[in-house]
Amino acid sequence: MNTSTRTEQVFLILTALVDRPRHGYGIVQEVARLSDGQMKLKVGTLYGALDRLTGEGLLAPDRDEIEGGRLRRYYRLTEQGAAALAEDAERLASHAALATRRLRERGIPLPGKLGTAGGAA
Amino acid sequence: MNTSTRTEQVFLILTALVDRPRHGYGIVQEVARLSDGQMKLKVGTLYGALDRLTGEGLLAPDRDEIEGGRLRRYYRLTEQGAAALAEDAERLASHAALATRRLRERGIPLPGKLGTAGGAA
DNA sequence: CCCAATAACTCGCTAGACGATATATCTTGT
C-alpha cells in the first residue's frame, strides 16, 4: 500500500471513538449520527475492522459490561489511533480542498452547499 | 454499499481530470503531484479504475494521440463525474472537519501542521 | 549498447466491505 490509506468506514469508526470508549452497536449508531445517517456501518464490516485495528494498535479493548442482561464489549482509541486519525483527517481535508478549488476554477454547477455554508475559511 | 463510497485513489483520479483530459501515465504523474508525492497510483489500479469509471459514466474516453511514436489515450471528466467529485469532496471535508474538531476537544498532541498553518479558520 | 523514462495493458493475489445468518435478551404493541 502507499502509506496507509484507511477506508472511510474505518475513518468514521476511529472518529466515533475519539470522545469515549464505545461498544460495537454503539459505534454503529454513533457513525450513523456523525455521518448524518449516510454511513450505515454493517456489522460484518465492524467486527472485522475492530479486530484489525486492535491488532494494529489503533484501538484497544476496554471494559466489558453487562447492561440489562446484554453484553457490551467496549473499545477505546489509543494514542496511536488518535495520531493516525489526525494524520488521515489532515490528508483528507487537503484533498477535499484541492478538489473543490479545481472544480471552482472549472466553474461547474455546485450541487451541494459548497458555496452556501462555510466549509473552510 | 452505502451510497457511493469511492476510494481515495479514485477521488484523486477524478481530481486530476478536473482541469483537462489526461492520458493514463499523465494521470499517474498528476496524482503524485497533487498528493505531494504521497499517492503513487499503480497502473493495475489505474486501468481498472478507468474502465470502471467510464462504465459508470463519470469519465469518458477522449481523443487518442500519437506523441513521439507513443500512443496516448486520453480520458476526460464528464459532468456527472464532476458532480460526483463535488459530492465526495463535500462529504470528505465535513468528515475531516468533524474528526479534527473532536480530536481538538480531546486535546491530543497535534502531530502534523494542524495548528501551525491555516487548515481551517 | 543498455538502461531509464514514457506509454499502454493484463493477471493472480489479497484485503476489506457487504449481505446473510445465528443467537440471545429486553421492550413495546396488540
Next chain:
DNA sequence: ACAAGATATATCGTCTAGCGAGTTATTGGG
C-alpha cells in the same frame, strides 16, 4: 400471551478493488 423490533454479539461466503509483477514498445541519455 405472543409477535415483532430494537439491542447486542459474532461468523461466513462473496465480490470488489488495490497492488505487485510481468509484457510489449518507443525514445533519449550516458
